[in-house]
Amino acid sequence: QVRVVEYGGGQVQAGGSLRLSCTVSESSFSIYVMGWFRQRPGKVRECVSRIHFPVESIYYANFVKGRFTISKDVAKNTMSLQMNNLKSEDTAVYYCAAAERADGRITFTGEKEYDYWGQGTQVTVSS
Secondary structure, eight states: OOOEEEEEOEEEETTOOEEEEEEESOTTOOOSEEEEEEEOTTSOOEEEEEEESSSOOEEEOGGGTTTEEEEEEGGGTEEEEEEOSOOGGGOEEEEEEEESOOTTOOOOOSGGGOSEEOOOEEEEEEO
């Protein structure tokens, strides 16, 4: 059974940094794309960033460009998100998601384009 597990998160002051990591537990699982989503209080879940594993392709939402950096470790089935210069509006539950193949999906910036999800980790930024 494939499990997606997030690590990191916590509370930090505005301007600070946090690092999130995510691992797909099943070693035989061939990752096509992994992504980070977040859900702010009272808001819908939104894509923060995503990274393809077989090729070099990265997406960042405009609201994190220049502040967040996504990276991958293909051998370890792991993805990380370095979050710098955090703002109070970054406060949210952050979710990791993974997809095994393209199956006609293109952007991988929508929730329905992912097959497996982590349980979420809280990030709180205080001003």
